[in-house]
Amino acid sequence: MRVTGSTSTKPRSHPHPHDDAPDTGESFVRLTELPDGPERQALRDELVRLWLPMAERIAVRFRGRGESLEDLYQVAALGLVKAVDHYDPERGRAFEAYAVPTITGEIKRHFRDHMWTLHVPRRVQDLRNRVRTAVKELSQSTPGRPPTVAEIAEYARLDEDEVRTGMEALECFSALSLDAEVAGTDGYALGDSLGGPDPGYDLVVDRAAVKPCLAALPERERTILYLRFFRGMTQNRIAQQLGISQMHVSRLLSGCFDRLREELLAETR
Secondary structure, eight states: OOOOOTTTTOOOOOOSTTEEEEEEEEEEEEHHSOOSSSSHHHHHHHHHHHHHHHHHHHHTTTTSSSSHHHHHHHHHHHHHHHHHOOOOOGOOOOOHHHHHHHHHHHHHHHHHOOOOOOOHHHHHHHHHHHHHHHHOOOTTTTTSSOOHHHHHHHTOOOOOOHEEEEEEHHTTTOOOOOTOOOTTTSSSBBBGGSSSOHHHHHHHHHHHHOOOHTTSOOOHHHHHHHHHHHHHOOOOHHHHHTTTTTHHHHHHHHHHHHHHHOOOOOOHO
16 A cells, blocks of 8 residues: 655745655654554655655766666665665754765765776676675674685685685776876886887888898899998998999999888888
C-alpha cells in the first residue's frame, strides 16, 4: 500500500533551493516511528520519489567527466536511498543538509572506484577493490601495522600474487603529471627522467636507405665519397691522389649528391 497522505505539503515560509520537494520533516519523524512493514516501505519509497529531482540535479554537476548521465542518475539515486535510510530527524539537521553531502560523496566514490585515467583490465580493477576492502577491514584488527600480504590473501580468498597485483593497482588509479616531483629527490621532476629523441636512429635509417644507391655508383665516384667522408680528405688531396683537378673532384661530388638525392626521393614517392 502506498502512503501519500502522510507527506506534508504545507507552504514554506522561506524560499527553498529545491522548490519541487515538499516539506518532509513530519514524514521523516513518522518514518522513524513506524515498524518494518509495507506501510513503512511505502512511506520510504515516497520520500525517495519526492527528493529524487534534487539527487538528479546533483548528478548533472558531474556530467562531462567520462560517465554517462544515466549512470550518474543511478548513483545519485543510490546515495539518496542511503540518505533516507540513515537520516535521523532528532538531530535537528534538515534532511537536505544531510542528503546533499551523502549523495555527492556517493558520486565521488563511484568515480574513484570505477573511473580510471589509464586503461586497466576489469580483473585488475576487481582485485584492487577486493584488496582495498580487505586492507580497510583488517586494519581494525591489526592496530599499529598494516596487514601483511598473507593476511590479505587469506581474508579476501586470493592468492598472494593476486594480492600484489591488487596492491599495485591501488597506486595507479590516476596518472601523475610529468611535473610531479620524484619521491626522495630534491626537485627532480618525473619528466626529467624521460629520454628524448636520439638522432643516432635517424642516421642508421639514412645509411640503410642510401646503401643500395651508393653501391650503384661508378667505382671512381664511390672512391671519392669514401676519401671525402670516411677518410676526411680535402678535395685537393683527393685530386692529387687520383691525378685529376680539384674542380673535377668538386663536379663529381656534386653529381653524386644530385644522383643520390633523386634516387632517394624517387623511392619515397
